[in-house]
């Protein structure tokens with residue numbers, strides 16, 4: 001894995017020392033949304049910037065409940081997760097105008113899930129010429145924009161929580 005100077009990553013690692021083991025449950029409980037880059041809180045799911053983004057605008061839609069699989073969701077939870085995926089797409093389209101998207105779930109460690117026990121959907125904007133999604137998951141990338149700037153740009157598109 002390549003290493004780059006990424007201050008948000010350092011904060012993330014430092015903050016994890018004394019926290020519960022699940023980072024999504026911790027963020028949900030903390031109510032420090034700007035610091036944690038949470039863009040929106042819904043009834044059944046929330047949206048935040050991926051702390052280890054592959055490209056600018058790499059978002060996550062996370063179930064509020066600590067559940068592992070799609071089979072663990074209630075219909076209204078699944079509906080809200082997909083609906084928030086739509087809102088992510090619309091926000092990214094307005095702000096970044098990518099040429100395409102990957103939306104998807106990595107379920108379980110062997111599938112590449114970074115937080116394997118808490119269901120989340122990746123929303124990844126794509127441009128022609130960027131690398132294959134699957135081959136780059138888990139690697140650090142050089143980013144064209146820092147996370148706080150991405151947060152500033154996308155936040156107005158999600159409206160009040």
Ligand SMILES: [Zn+2]
Nearest residue numbers: 022025066118
């Ligand atoms: Zn959790």
